[in-house]
Amino acid sequence: MQIPAEKWYPAIEKRRSRRQYNQEPIPEAIWRQLAVFIKDLNREISGARAVLVDEAPSSIFKGAIGPYGKVKGAPAYVAVIGDMREPMVQETVGYLGECIILEATAHDLATCWIGGFFRPKAVAGQIPLFGQERILAVSPLGYVSSDYTWEEKILSGFGNAFKRKSLDSLCTGLEPEKWPEWMKPALEAARQAPSAVNRQPWKFVLDENSVTIQIDEEAHNHDISKRLDCGIAMLHLEVGALHAGAEGYWEPLTGQAVAKYTVE
Known part of the structure; x- marks a missing residue:
């Protein structure tokens, strides 16, 4: 699409x-x-x-x-x-x-x-x-x-519902100084994705031209699937990458790895 x-x-x-x-x-x-x-x-x-x-x-x-x-x-x-x-x-x-x-x-x-x-x-x-x-x-x-x-x-804790984890705590792999120009805006968009009880159940594994979204097993459990939350983050990451001028494609993965977004 x-x-x-x-x-x-x-x-x-x-x-x-x-x-x-x-x-x-x-x-x-x-x-x-x-x-x-x-x-x-x-x-x-x-x-x-x-x-x-x-x-x-x-x-x-x-x-x-x-x-x-x-x-x-x-x-x-x-x-x-x-x-x-x-x-x-x-x-x-x-x-x-x-x-x-x-x-x-x-x-x-x-x-x-x-x-x-x-x-x-x-x-x-x-x-x-x-x-x-x-x-x-x-x-x-x-x-x-x-x-x-x-x-x-009162019920949202005066803004706590939109607090987000830092990129440092979410990302592994490629060092920030080696990130291509599209990667940071893509990751910033992904980290703003909504999730059940704001648990943010994702990790980002970075390579030279790709970002893999993985499930964070330590994230708060809930009846709602963490994979549904990760699907939301997938769209945000793609929108951020496209905004930065980088078009890519998704590859579905297995196990705790959800999907990889690769920019050619």
């Missing part, structure tokens, strides 16, 4: 998980654009798909969303579905879902990855599932005020 890096790269910095929405409806023109975008995305990426749901998601959540409070006031949501027969289904769901998150952010919509604390049966009552498909994540969609509510601030 053709990634609109110049649109999504600033969206990486802008994106924040939000749970308190102002109930403002999404304009029809933006809704249509998102619907077409998701339809095309589903056609281009196999093993996962997304559905845009024009209903308030309040009925699909189990009260408080982990430690971060309830989702309130969102007029719509998107569900991301994986085909559980696919060997890289979790990574694909993360990658595809984050495409939608960044596209929505570029349209000034707020979002929030939620991979647990929702009712899959309630979602399945609103969208069709086929074969061995499973709803792996959802995100509310809507508008928010520029300022966080007091509830959001």
Whole structure:
């Protein structure tokens, strides 16, 4: 697929998980654009798909969303579905879902990855599932005020939810002074990827022309797959590399190594 890096790269910095929405409806023109975008995305990426749901998601959540409070006031949501027969289904769901998150952010919509604390049966009552498909994540969609509510601030630890590990602690292999020009912006974009309870369960192994994403076994465990989180980081890394003028390709790996991005 053709990634609109110049649109999504600033969206990486802008994106924040939000749970308190102002109930403002999404304009029809933006809704249509998102619907077409998701339809095309589903056609281009196999093993996962997304559905845009024009209903308030309040009925699909189990009260408080982990430690971060309830989702309130969102007029719509998107569900991301994986085909559980696919060997890289979790990574694909993360990658595809984050495409939608960044596209929505570029349209000034707020979002929030939620991979647990929702009712899959309630979602399945609103969208069709086929074969061995499973709803792996959802995100509310809507508008928010520029300022966080007091509830959001308190429940997110006044910004702790967006603290990120340093590149020094995440990277091994090639020394920083030997990094090609594209590598640092790609890694900086990847380290900003959202993850369940902000656990950041990835390590980056660097070579002269590649970055391998590995699962960090010491990262906080959760019901949500670490591979789904790594799929989100994969997209961020690719967007950062493309923004820096370096086009590459992904090679899926096995074991704790998730995938390698190589720039030729």
